[in-house]
Amino acid sequence: MHLIEIPGFLQIIIFSCFCAVIAIQLFYYLFFFNRLAQYKPPLKSASQEYPVSVIVCARDEAENIVKNLPGILVQQYRTTHEVIVVNDNSTDETKFLLDEFRKSFKNLNPVALIQEAKMIPGKKFPLSMGIKAAKYEVVLLTDADCVPASENWIQKMQEAYYDDKQIVLGYGAYHKRPGLLNKLIRFETFHSALQYLSYALAGKPYMGVGRNLSYKKALFFNNKGFSAINHIPGGDDDLFINMVATKDNTAIMIEPEAHTLSEPKTTFSDWQRQKTRHYTTARYYKPLHKFLLGLYSFSQVLVYPLFVAAILFYTWWIGLAVYCIRLLVQAYVWNKTMKRLNEADLFPYFLFFDIWMFFYYVLFTPALFKRPAKNWS
Known part of the structure; x- marks a missing residue:
């Protein structure tokens, strides 16, 4: 039964396109994202605690330092560690x-910068100075607003180092606040983590978030630090990881005690500017990563337009059945991963967020073609 009659060959084309998009979506959910849903940390034959250098870059962050630095300084970590705060010309x-x-706190090591790095936009120069000043091989990065x-953050993040791992990807969450915008921000953060953590588990790591990221000093200096991306304002986290991460040297840590928390934006325009700035670096990813991310985004945008077309122009109950298969798989993966990332309160809005992703990609895709802003971020 067709709600609207059109020529038979057009019906077949529409339904075939719809099925192809659903198949692409199912591939991502079953091959990539389900890895995070089913993830179990590898068993370690021996436990080892590494000396850790925590690094925070700050420019005019006095309010955040008062609020957040104590949470870093009072960490329960028995092994030697230090906290480096790079004061970048505040x-x-x-x-x-x-x-x-x-x-x-005698383990606090302030590093004061009194000159600007004129040819290096963004925070790559202060972060490089922080890593250079670090006493220990394992560096753990976060931001002043995190x-x-x-109190077990350092402990949990360093636990992920085993065998030849040189990178640990963590989860940088946002505080839970009332209102729709807070839920949108937290869902987008979850959805990004669903991708970069799952890709890492699939042996194709492509980014990390500077709010919660750890790697070895040797990895940084052996790859000449940020020299290859110094001309780009952002990318100290995602582009650097995109360059140096491999299937063998990257691990993840998703336990709730290992998360960091940030204050989310309070207006949609501020959040839009923040996300636009972040997306301008995606053009510099490796070709395979750009293809995989682009194909997923493209299929996500097409799901609902083609679903509506299949309902209207093809047999409606067959179109609905195909859609429901995808929806059930997606709901299962989201439910499991939201619980793992301590975002379970978002799941009741599952269908709303799924529809929202169409508008999200339409809204932010143009940022991929914008020139990066030259401001410190």
Whole structure:
């Protein structure tokens, strides 16, 4: 039964396209994303604690330092560790706050920068100085506006190092606040993590987030740091990982105690600017990563237009049945992974978020073609 009659060959074309898009979506969910849903940390034959250098870059972040730095300084980690705060030419009270914290926390190591790196936009230069100043081989990165979700953050993140692992990808979540915007921001963060964590488990790591990321100093210096991407304002996290991560050297850590928490944007326009800035670096990913991410995004955009077309122009119940297969697989994966990433409260809005992704990609895809802004981020 067709709700709207059109020539038979057009019906077949529409339904075939719809089935092809659903097949692509099922491939991503079953081959990639289900890996995160079923993930079990590898069993380690021996437990080892590594000395760790935590690095935070701050420019005019006095308010965030007061609020978040104590959560880093009071970590329960028995092995030697230090906290490096790179004060990048701040003009606020950052220096004086760090001096006061230093009196109580001897493992705090402020690094003051008093000159701008004119030819290196973004925060790659201060981060490089922080890594250079680090005493220990394992560096753990976060931002000044982030706070560890627990006092075991350092412990949990370093636990992921085993065998020849040189990179640990963590989850940088956002605080749960009332309102629709908060849910949209947190869902987008979850959805991004679903991709980069699943790809890493599939042996195709392509990015990390600077809010919660760890790697070895040797990896950084053996690849000449950020020299290949110094001309790009962003990319100190995702582009660097895109360059150096392999299927053998990358691990993930998703336990809730290993998360970091940030304050989300409070207006849609601020969030849009933030996401637009982040997406401008995606054009520099490796070709395979761009293809995989692009194909997934393209198929996600086409799902609902083709679903509506299949309902209207083909046999409606067959179109609905094909859609429901995809929806059930997606719901299963999202439910499992949201629980793992401590975002389970988002699942009741599952169908809304699925439809929202159509508008999300339409809204932010143009950012891929914009020139990166030259501001510190």
